[in-house]
Amino acid sequence: MPLHLRRLTAFAAVAVTAMTLAALARSSPVVEAARVTSPQDVWSHRVGDDGFLLSYRQLVDYWRTLARDTPRVRVVDIGRTTEDRTQVMAIVTSPANQARLDEYRDVSSRLARGRGLDDASAHALARTGKAIVWIDGGLHATEVLGAQQLAELVYQLASRTDDDVERILDDDIVLVAVANPDGMDLVADWYAAHGNLDLPVLYQHYAGHDDNRDFYFGALAETRNVNRVLYREWYPQIVYDHHQTGPRGAVMFAPPFRDPFNYFLHPNVPAGIDALGAAMAQRFIDEGKPGVTSRRAQNYSTWWNGGLRTTADFHNMIGLLTETIGGPSPVTVPFVTARQVPDSSQWWPIAPQPAWHLRQSVDYSMTANFAVLDYASRNREALLWRAYAMARDEIQWGSEDHWTLTPHEIAAVDGSVDSGSDGRARYLALTTPERRDARGYIISADQPDVGAATRFVNALLQAGVEVEQASSDFTVAGRHYPAQSFVVRTAQAFRPQVLDMFEPQDYPDDIPSPGAAPQPPYDSAGYTLAFQMGVHFDRVIEAFDGPFVPLKDEATVPMGRVVDRDNAIGYAFTHHATNSFRLVNRLLAAHASVRWLKDGVFGPGTFYAPGASGVESIVRQGAKELGVDVQAIAMPLDAAPTVVQRPRIGLYDRYGGSVPSGWTRLVLDEFEFPYTVVYPPDLDAGGLRDRFDVLVFNGAGMPPPSSDASEGKTAPPTAQVGDAPESPGGPYAARRGRVTASTMRAIQAFVRAGGTVIAIGQATANAARQFDLPVVDRVASLSRDVFYVPGSILRVAVDPDDPIAAGADAHVDVYYDNDPVFSLAGRSHTAIDRVAWFDSASPLRSGWARGAAHLDGGAAIVNARVGAGRVILFGPDILFRAQSWGTFKLFFNGLLLAATP
Numbered sequence: 001m002p003l004h005l006r007r008l009t010a011f012a013a014v015a016v017t018a019m020t021l022a023a024l025a026r027s028s029p030v031v032e033a034a035r036v037t038s039p040q041d042v043w044s045h046r047v048g049d050d051g052f053l054l055s056y057r058q059l060v061d062y063w064r065t066l067a068r069d070t071p072r073v074r075v076v077d078i079g080r081t082t083e084d085r086t087q088v089m090a091i092v093t094s095p096a097n098q099a100r101l102d103e104y105r106d107v108s109s110r111l112a113r114g115r116g117l118d119d120a121s122a123h124a125l126a127r128t129g130k131a132i133v134w135i136d137g138g139l140h141a142t143e144v145l146g147a148q149q150l151a152e153l154v155y156q157l158a159s160r161t162d163d164d165v166e167r168i169l170d171d172d173i174v175l176v177a178v179a180n181p182d183g184m185d186l187v188a189d190w191y192a193a194h195g196n197l198d199l200p201v202l203y204q205h206y207a208g209h210d211d212n213r214d215f216y217f218g219a220l221a222e223t224r225n226v227n228r229v230l231y232r233e234w235y236p237q238i239v240y241d242h243h244q245t246g247p248r249g250a251v252m253f254a255p256p257f258r259d260p261f262n263y264f265l266h267p268n269v270p271a272g273i274d275a276l277g278a279a280m281a282q283r284f285i286d287e288g289k290p291g292v293t294s295r296r297a298q299n300y301s302t303w304w305n306g307g308l309r310t311t312a313d314f315h316n317m318i319g320l321l322t323e324t325i326g327g328p329s330p331v332t333v334p335f336v337t338a339r340q341v342p343d344s345s346q347w348w349p350i351a352p353q354p355a356w357h358l359r360q361s362v363d364y365s366m367t368a369n370f371a372v373l374d375y376a377s378r379n380r381e382a383l384l385w386r387a388y389a390m391a392r393d394e395i396q397w398g399s400e401d402h403w404t405l406t407p408h409e410i411a412a413v414d415g416s417v418d419s420g421s422d423g424r425a426r427y428l429a430l431t432t433p434e435r436r437d438a439r440g441y442i443i444s445a446d447q448p449d450v451g452a453a454t455r456f457v458n459a460l461l462q463a464g465v466e467v468e469q470a471s472s473d474f475t476v477a478g479r480h481y482p483a484q485s486f487v488v489r490t491a492q493a494f495r496p497q498v499l500d501m502f503e504p505q506d507y508p509d510d511i512p513s514p515g516a517a518p519q520p521p522y523d524s525a526g527y528t529l530a531f532q533m534g535v536h537f538d539r540v541i542e543a544f545d546g547p548f549v550p551l552k553d554e555a556t557v558p559m560g561r562v563v564d565r566d567n568a569i570g571y572a573f574t575h576h577a578t579n580s581f582r583l584v585n586r587l588l589a590a591h592a593s594v595r596w597l598k599d600g601v602f603g604p605g606t607f608y609a610p611g612a613s614g615v616e617s618i619v620r621q622g623a624k625e626l627g628v629d630v631q632a633i634a635m636p637l638d639a640a641p642t643v644v645q646r647p648r649i650g651l652y653d654r655y656g657g658s659v660p661s662g663w664t665r666l667v668l669d670e671f672e673f674p675y676t677v678v679y680p681p682d683l684d685a686g687g688l689r690d691r692f693d694v695l696v697f698n699g700a701g702m703p704p705p706s707s708d709a710s711e712g713k714t715a716p717p718t719a720q721v722g723d724a725p726e727s728p729g730g731p732y733a734a735r736r737g738r739v740t741a742s743t744m745r746a747i748q749a750f751v752r753a754g755g756t757v758i759a760i761g762q763a764t765a766n767a768a769r770q771f772d773l774p775v776v777d778r779v780a781s782l783s784r785d786v787f788y789v790p791g792s793i794l795r796v797a798v799d800p801d802d803p804i805a806a807g808a809d810a811h812v813d814v815y816y817d818n819d820p821v822f823s824l825a826g827r828s829h830t831a832i833d834r835v836a837w838f839d840s841a842s843p844l845r846s847g848w849a850r851g852a853a854h855l856d857g858g859a860a861i862v863n864a865r866v867g868a869g870r871v872i873l874f875g876p877d878i879l880f881r882a883q884s885w886g887t888f889k890l891f892f893n894g895l896l897l898a899a900t901p
Helices: 003-018 021-027 039-043 056-069 101-113 119-128 145-159 163-171 181-194 208-212 221-234 268-286 308-313 358-378 380-397 407-414 424-430 450-462 495-502 580-589 615-626 659-670 680-684 741-752 763-770 885-898
Strands: 073-080 086-092 131-137 172-178 238-243 252-261 292-295 318-324 331-333 353-356 440-443 468-470 474-476 479-481 486-489 538-540 548-550 570-573 594-597 606-610 630-633 642-644 649-652 676-678 694-698 756-760 775-777 792-798 811-816 822-824 832-837 844-846 859-866 869-874
Touching: 039 056, 039 145, 056 073, 056 086, 056 145, 056 181, 073 145, 073 221, 086 145, 086 181, 086 221, 101 119, 101 131, 101 221, 101 380, 119 380, 131 145, 131 221, 131 358, 131 380, 145 163, 145 172, 145 238, 145 358, 163 172, 163 358, 172 221, 172 358, 208 659, 221 308, 221 450, 238 308, 238 358, 252 268, 252 358, 268 292, 268 308, 268 318, 268 358, 268 380, 308 318, 318 358, 358 380, 380 495, 407 424, 440 450, 450 486, 450 495, 450 885, 570 615, 580 594, 580 606, 580 615, 580 885, 606 615, 615 630, 649 659, 659 694, 680 741, 694 763, 694 885, 741 756, 741 763, 741 859, 741 869, 756 763, 756 885, 763 775, 763 869, 775 859, 792 859, 811 885, 822 859, 869 885
Parallel strands: 131 172, 131 238, 238 318, 252 292, 649 676, 649 694, 694 756, 756 869
Antiparallel strands: 073 086, 086 172, 252 318, 331 353, 440 486, 440 538, 468 486, 468 548, 474 479, 570 606, 570 630, 594 606, 594 642, 775 822, 792 811, 792 832, 792 844, 832 859, 859 869
16 A cells, blocks of 8 residues: 555544544543532533533533532632623632632732843742643634633543642643633523524624734723733733634644744744644644644734734733634534645644534643643743743843844845845844834823823723823923823833834735735734824834833823813814714713814814803813813804704614624714614615614625616625524514615615715725716725735825814824725716825835735725715725724714714
């Protein structure tokens, strides 16, 4: 028999033998202490049995039972969820360690922060400390394995008495948590009632799958709970995030990850990930479990910040991700030729499996968990020491001249410096003083949108970044700053997180071969949070100091300036502040009058509230709480202003839930805009103009036009998540359906009668066609090897005279992900304005842009009059994951304009 066939036969034989449940049990011996309750004792099922899913309620009750059974387990509350459940964490370690948790947490904190230690004292602390390991699952709730296996993990740690577990419990403190409790209950309850995972709503109330895209910002309650534990309380050395599903033809993806890794990371982070990934691979081989892939087998990298495990990397922690197959019903492992040849991305392929059970995936998860815990145990002191060493290095690098070099910078220098030199000249050109990493950043309290700046600072604080605030005025590098300004120095342990939130990301040219199309990045290529939020800051490259006081918990918005005047008849407040729209909504909710001045004391777009009863207290509270500047006005208005009315907002969503629509709900809730979520049947019901002023379609809901529309037939629908045949009855049945040609006729009639349609992102191209707007998407036909801008920050110019741009700077940064960009065709039957456009062939601010010159002159935001109404097209995602405060006001302006007479 040829060697390759003998090898494949051997793989199959080993797989069939190794993956029987008996063999799996032998590879992970469990010796139960008599008084420890097993899952079978409670539910007559093992975790992972076919057709059996634990709810979050059941899991927490079980963990509390184990905490009563054994001193190895303690269950603590870590906060409330979006839907007001209690999020808990199980702390599992030896009874002796449980008695000293505060001491060990303090050791981990001191080493991770690196302050007040030298190498000798850090070594002494590392010898006394315990390895802290965070393990979570269930963030993506329909990936049911992640949460289910946590019940088995805590049970095995609570009950096993073999030498390996005793050693692990003595050396490690294991923090175990369900990352999305609301979703776990939703999925388990739905599955119990319906036998499927065809959920009618998002499995995280606002974000759905994007709940793993929030960890550098903290828009979600669960994110803030987890970040507090990781970056402000426990400082684990290892953060392990369980997900599904693995590559086709395999069982699991596990570290190491593919390149590129982020240049801001301490080198010990990617090195540590690779070392721990190797230990995991070795254990799978030792236990006879093939089918584990890594590196190039999937697109996961360590470039992007924002995921639970990726944000950990920017905090000097080893962030791990596994993606494993499995579901409540058996699945298959299909034959995939690319998965059958061993290489550095798959040491041991698995033969096809006709039936793969969730319990088998649970056992693979246990192998991965115990590989991590064993590694932490055997390398306890080294892990603790390296946490300190990374903190020490980052503090030092932030205190001295330091350079972070990127491929594009090197390429630019290579083209401008004599390539025949010995290289020294080129290196010196790269390390000029002006190219140094920043020593810190100053966020002045006198900027137009200090509320956005404060929200940015709180995102930093929630992620464990050290931030200071000035107690009095000060001067740095010749510039004067007022008291209450924020200061973020880079001489701190979590310097990578600081740099990544302020500096542009310079994503490398990830092209497999010359002439090939670029390989997509994992999630975003550029995402600089300060840019997204429109924060004005100064980058300081010399050492500086001042009257700075550390912020401990949360920053309060510097109080807006209030200019009083005798005989005031009303109050004007700045349209530049994003929080002004929250103040407007509070006034309208109190039935106060609000006007929109074209030329006011704060320039175009000033809001004005006549001083009726109760108005003064609301406005002054807004200045104090929201940081909105207010000026009393003593003279009547010269011209009739626009009266602001509360817009009646219909927000499109669909059965199963749209993630962009979910983020839109969060933004509207946060800024106190009332709204109604509408589904296709609601739109088909008619009477839209009687019910709404504006309909919002973010990313979805606008199908392409159909030639059948004139015949009254249904337009060919685009695929929509959860758009299954209508189910009889039930509270969600009325949400099913598609936007058809008939639906579009109702929407078009709504606009012609004076309504407004706002389309965002990918919804804009079809909206332009549905309303026959005189625009053409100039990038739609370009191939990826010609034009490609995946998830990056670009800069656009805005028209200050257009009311949609009121309060915006002359240029704003937008999050752009290969979105439509329009050329205006100039047909005369439609009045159309270009609100924002690309005014440069090089608009990239952060990330990666290939062929960006194709954008030059293209319209990013369009405002078109259609009949008595309007259609507003926001090509870029101006509400991106509730992070892009810098462009929120453009959306809010559109909403308010929709309600103007």
